[in-house]
Amino acid sequence: MSEEHFIVIGNGPAGHHAAVTLRLEAPGARITLISKEPHGGYRPHLLPKWISGNIKEEALYVCPVEEYKNMAIKLRSGQKVVALNPGQKELVLDHKEVLRFSGLIISVGGTPRIPEPLLIFKDILFTLKTLEDARVWREEIPRVDSVLMMGGDLTSLAVTKALLGLGKKVYFMVNEEAFWPLRWSLSLFEEMSHRLQQKGVEVLADQRVKGITRKGDCDYEIQIGRQTVRVGMIGAFFGLTPDVRFLAASGLRLDRGILVDEYLYTGFKGVYATGDCAQIYHPALRDYWVSVGHDNAVELGRTAALNLVGNTVKAGAAGKCIFEVQGIKVNTSWWTEF
Amino acid sequence: MGNQIRYSVEPEDFYYMDVNVPCQAACPAATNIPAYIRALFEGRYDGSYSINHMANILPGVLGRVCSRPCEDKCRHGEPELGRPVNICHIKRAAADLRRKAPPPEPGPLASLGKKVAVAGAGPAGLAAAHDLCTLGVAVTLYEAFEKGGGMLRYGIPEFRLPREVLEEEIDYIAATGAILKTGVRVGIDVPIEDLLREHDAVLLAAGCYRSLRLDLPGEDLPGVYPGLEFMMQVCAGKPPSIGNRVLVVGAGFTAFDCARSALRLGAEDVTICLRRTEEDLAVTKDEAIETKTEGVKIASLMLSRKILGKERVEGVEFVRTRPGEKRGEGKREVVAIEESEFVLPADCVIVATGQRPEPIRLTVGKKGEEVLKADPDSFSSSMKGLYVAGDYLTGPSTVIQAVGMGRRAAEKIIRDLTGKPFREKTVRMEETEITDRKRAWDYVARQEMPTVQPVPERFRIPRTEVETGLSPEQAQEESKRCYLCYLHYEIDIGRCIYCRYCIDVAPRDCIKLVKEVKTNEAGAITGFTETTHWAEVNAIVIDNSRCIRCGECMRVCPVNCITVTKVELTERTAQEGKDHV
Numbered sequence: 001m002s003e004e005h006f007i008v009i010g011n012g013p014a015g016h017h018a019a020v021t022l023r024l025e026a027p028g029a030r031i032t033l034i035s036k037e038p039h040g041g042y043r044p045h046l047l048p049k050w051i052s053g054n055i056k057e058e059a060l061y062v063c064p065v066e067e068y069k070n071m072a073i074k075l076r077s078g079q080k081v082v083a084l085n086p087g088q089k090e091l092v093l094d095h096k097e098v099l100r101f102s103g104l105i106i107s108v109g110g111t112p113r114i115p116e117p118l119l120i121f122k123d124i125l126f127t128l129k130t131l132e133d134a135r136v137w138r139e140e141i142p143r144v145d146s147v148l149m150m151g152g153d154l155t156s157l158a159v160t161k162a163l164l165g166l167g168k169k170v171y172f173m174v175n176e177e178a179f180w181p182l183r184w185s186l187s188l189f190e191e192m193s194h195r196l197q198q199k200g201v202e203v204l205a206d207q208r209v210k211g212i213t214r215k216g217d218c219d220y221e222i223q224i225g226r227q228t229v230r231v232g233m234i235g236a237f238f239g240l241t242p243d244v245r246f247l248a249a250s251g252l253r254l255d256r257g258i259l260v261d262e263y264l265y266t267g268f269k270g271v272y273a274t275g276d277c278a279q280i281y282h283p284a285l286r287d288y289w290v291s292v293g294h295d296n297a298v299e300l301g302r303t304a305a306l307n308l309v310g311n312t313v314k315a316g317a318a319g320k321c322i323f324e325v326q327g328i329k330v331n332t333s334w335w336t337e338f
Numbered sequence: 339m340g341n342q343i344r345y346s347v348e349p350e351d352f353y354y355m356d357v358n359v360p361c362q363a364a365c366p367a368a369t370n371i372p373a374y375i376r377a378l379f380e381g382r383y384d385g386s387y388s389i390n391h392m393a394n395i396l397p398g399v400l401g402r403v404c405s406r407p408c409e410d411k412c413r414h415g416e417p418e419l420g421r422p423v424n425i426c427h428i429k430r431a432a433a434d435l436r437r438k439a440p441p442p443e444p445g446p447l448a449s450l451g452k453k454v455a456v457a458g459a460g461p462a463g464l465a466a467a468h469d470l471c472t473l474g475v476a477v478t479l480y481e482a483f484e485k486g487g488g489m490l491r492y493g494i495p496e497f498r499l500p501r502e503v504l505e506e507e508i509d510y511i512a513a514t515g516a517i518l519k520t521g522v523r524v525g526i527d528v529p530i531e532d533l534l535r536e537h538d539a540v541l542l543a544a545g546c547y548r549s550l551r552l553d554l555p556g557e558d559l560p561g562v563y564p565g566l567e568f569m570m571q572v573c574a575g576k577p578p579s580i581g582n583r584v585l586v587v588g589a590g591f592t593a594f595d596c597a598r599s600a601l602r603l604g605a606e607d608v609t610i611c612l613r614r615t616e617e618d619l620a621v622t623k624d625e626a627i628e629t630k631t632e633g634v635k636i637a638s639l640m641l642s643r644k645i646l647g648k649e650r651v652e653g654v655e656f657v658r659t660r661p662g663e664k665r666g667e668g669k670r671e672v673v674a675i676e677e678s679e680f681v682l683p684a685d686c687v688i689v690a691t692g693q694r695p696e697p698i699r700l701t702v703g704k705k706g707e708e709v710l711k712a713d714p715d716s717f718s719s720s721m722k723g724l725y726v727a728g729d730y731l732t733g734p735s736t737v738i739q740a741v742g743m744g745r746r747a748a749e750k751i752i753r754d755l756t757g758k759p760f761r762e763k764t765v766r767m768e769e770t771e772i773t774d775r776k777r778a779w780d781y782v783a784r785q786e787m788p789t790v791q792p793v794p795e796r797f798r799i800p801r802t803e804v805e806t807g808l809s810p811e812q813a814q815e816e817s818k819r820c821y822l823c824y825l826h827y828e829i830d831i832g833r834c835i836y837c838r839y840c841i842d843v844a845p846r847d848c849i850k851l852v853k854e855v856k857t858n859e860a861g862a863i864t865g866f867t868e869t870t871h872w873a874e875v876n877a878i879v880i881d882n883s884r885c886i887r888c889g890e891c892m893r894v895c896p897v898n899c900i901t902v903t904k905v906e907l908t909e910r911t912a913q914e915g916k917d918h919v
Contacts, residue, residue, distance in 0.1 A: 083417040096418060096846075116630035120791055208633075211792055246417075248617065253661045253670070255615040255638050281660060286678045288639065288658065 004029035006308065007091070007101040009081050011035035012044065013294050014275025014301035015107035016062055021305035022105075023071050031073045032099065037130060038078035040065040045294040047134040048155065051141065052162035060131070084250040086268035103308045106247075106258060106266075107275040107301060110240025118150070118236065121212050124220065125236035128155055143218050144232025145169060150209070152192060154292055156237030164199060171229055172196050173204040204229070239292070242277040255279055257290060262314045264304045274304035280315055291315070341769045345910070350862035351765040355907045358882045359823045360411035361425060362907055366742035368763070369393040370906055371408055371425055372824040378432050379817035384441075386432035391441040392909070394741050395465045395511065398503045401430025402805065403494055405591075405736040406622055413821055413886065418846075421784045423819045431813035433503075440510045447474040452755050455480060455537040457524035460488020461737045462728025463543035464511050465744030466751075471514035473752055473760050478537075479516050482523040488545050489729070490737065492570045495595050496801040497602070525698035525707075534723050539751050541717075542710060543728035543744060546693035552587065556645030557689070565592045565690025572599045581685025584608045585654055587642050588690030590620040590734075596688045597634045602800035609635040609682070611642065613659055613672045624787065628804060632793055641674050645687055653683040695730045717747040725751055759912040770904045773822060777845070777888050785816040821887045826903045827880045833899035834878055840891035840900065841878075848884040849891060851875045
């Protein structure tokens with residue numbers, strides 16, 4: 001067995017494909033894939049279709065858990081990394097086990113972002129990031145006739161589509177908090193509103209929530225500007241906050257996500273970040289950008305793995321899914337598919 | 339008979355305190371944090387306030403605006419232990435819940451027949467005046483503004499620090515005998531030479547009131563305000579016109595105060611522009627969250643290059659930055675990324691990138707002014723009898739740093755005036771029983787500070803204090819979370835039978851089988867060489883830097899060979915020439 005030990009943190013699309021690519025590129029290496037979630041990898045972009053009943057649960061999974069064994073990838077599911085020392089090349093798991101590595105790919109993804117002004121309502125807002133979140137949606141949806149969607153990220157539009165398919169009344173509130181990592185613009189708002197209205201969604205203008213009153217079980221009254229809306233459920237879709245708090249003392253350069261160059265390199269030898277926890281400055285774009293969406297995550301996962309084993313592959317910022325609004329570019333398919 | 343108490347001024351005991359009571363070591367005023375948290379837990383609010391007051395003079399103020407270096411070092415915040423204790427807000431709870439009466443003072447001692455003038459009634463000047471008065475010195479405080487408090491009154495908005503809280507604690511200081519003369523500008527209205535002639539010593543603690551400039555094109559356009567001047571106008575009730583879109587350049591408390599004040603003045607779109615990232619902010623995380631909760635946006639990795647506009651400001655041109663290498667233990671370098679320019683529009687730009695001291699005229703008749711320099715350890719300037727402290731000496735610091743420095747300067751002045759020390763730091767050691775702290779308390783959730791909700795209520799009356807204070811129940815619940823690191827656990831290896839029950843119940847690697855104890859030149863324990871070979875074991879020790887004071891080891895010990903000593907860094911009257919007993 002080679003002494004090389006590659007660890008991938010996070011088993012989302014980027015992490016999974018990073019691990020698989022490492023397996024192909026470094027056949028003799030020991031590979032460990034660490035995931036917080038207690039099951040194998042799945043395709044989060046299909047969760048809205050599962051919510052609407054269009055696909056079965058089995059279709060969500062990337063592969064059976066046994067497949068990791070066949071690929072000689074050690075899957076540590078249900079385990080959480082709590083500290084990282086990239087200089088010493090070791091990390092600490094929440095049960096205090098220390099793991100050492102020769103190469104590391106961080107692909108921890110993000111947690112649903114709730115803008116600070118809405119934090120006081122967080123207990124009544126439904127988000128959708130994990131399989132567990134999706135189970136909650138599946139339980140709640142049959143009990144409600146209407147849903148207020150707040151935000152405007154990729155998932156919000158897929159969920160809206162699912163809700164319309166189930167015959168639910170959908171209100172959609174778009175404000176300037178909605179678009180991170182995109183910046184708010186009137187043209188973006190107008191185009192998005194137009195598409196939503198065409199599908200029968202009631203779009204609420206750029207307003208802030210003044211208050212939410214729980215009137216009963218699955219019954220909420222929301223005051224938005226001078227308007228009042230009454231719905232059975234409220235979804236919050238403001239993108240993801242990279243889940244990098246555990247790295248605060250690591251010495252990695254952090255902003256919203258982990259700051260990396262166009263090769264996804266963190267500045268620490270053998271340590272790369274990828275997927276939607278990586279914040280990348282791209283000279284061609286003249287700005288930082290973040291890649292969201294399943295296809296991009298897969299591509300970035302592969303890129304990080306290739307670079308970890310010695311290649312020099314640039315993260316693609318101008319792929320087929322590049323989306324541009326007022327000079328700010330996001331590598332995503334986003335709502336153009338809606 | 340009470341428990342035996344010993345005092346030590348040995349270097350190894352101070353080293354022990356630095357390593358094992360990290361919160362107190364991190365506090366620039368060396369506040370005995372475990373002691374005041376324990377007092378609050380026991381419902382002794384007055385006592386808790388007094389323990390604070392002994393060290394930091396302004397507990398009610400600091401319970402609101404402290405930068406909380408202690409919480410960064412709190413052992414409860416270590417990776418596998420959760421989040422730091424909400425130390426600052428426990429301090430505030432003690433101030434809120436006590437009886438509204440002045441705390442007991444250590445003096446005043448009999449008059450020493452000495453007079454000291456303190457220039458500046460901000461936190462450093464107030465702290466120095468307090469200590470000098472309680473040691474028997476006649477103190478006159480000269481304050482340039484209308485009222486005392488310095489930056490606390492003129493630089494911090496009322497929604498963070500209600501003025502009645504400040505005034506009450508200034509009154510306590512005045513009650514020690516300090517005479518406050520306001521509206522007097524030292525160096526202008528009163529020459530320093532006159533003060534030196536009329537007093538035995540002069541302490542200059544005049545703060546930093548000159549805002550730093552960006553030195554960029556367009557900075558003098560109407561609508562561009564220096565941060566501190568903006569805040570001073572707001573605090574004086576005469577805010578400038580700012581329009582709807584406000585950009586605040588800066589990353590410290592002043593920048594955040596400016597941004598939150600701008601919202602209260604009616605601005606609809608306020609953005610704080612950072613050269614670095616949110617990770618590098620000088621403000622507390624709570625402050626950043628509250629600021630965003632109110633609607634301020636925080637934008638990172640951008641460096642202002644040009645302020646744009648014709649008749650008045652219309653926007654700012656920025657370039658993107660990336661974090662460079664770390665400078666020593668400090669912040670990272672900021673590296674501008676060329677050809678990444680972009681413009682953000684603005685009706686108003688507030689530049690809050692720091693302050694520096696006002697130059698002062700030192701000699702009557704002599705032309706020119708200068709910023710007085712002094713030795714940061716002795717506070718002495720080149721002029722005999724003239725000392726310098728606080729932000730004037732160091733540049734902008736925090737309130738707790740200024741308080742700590744003011745107190746140290748007072749001690750130095752009195753030592754120079756009388757030729758002898760009056761107070762000294764000492765480590766007080768008292769045998770104690772096992773605490774009643776329960777292991778389950780390690781899992782108590784951090785009690786967060788309640789705030790005015792919904793957010794628009796904060797803007798209805800802009801002076802409304804945003805943080806409403808912990809309830810007695812919340813404060814007590816939070817106080818349970820403190821590990822009480824001032825308790826020192828020790829195994830008497832002469833009585834230990836090496837059954838290792840204590841190791842079995844230890845919640846982390848805090849009890850060790852060692853073959854060697856490492857010490858430094860002072861004799862302080864600096865580490866252990868552990869062994870897993872029974873034949874090499876020379877001792878079984880409790881590593882107090884890892885211990886979370888759960889008491890489980892004592893409970894299971896079959897031969898009662900584990901003792902607990904309360905060790906506290908305290909002050910006492912100097913014992914020069916006396917035995918330390």
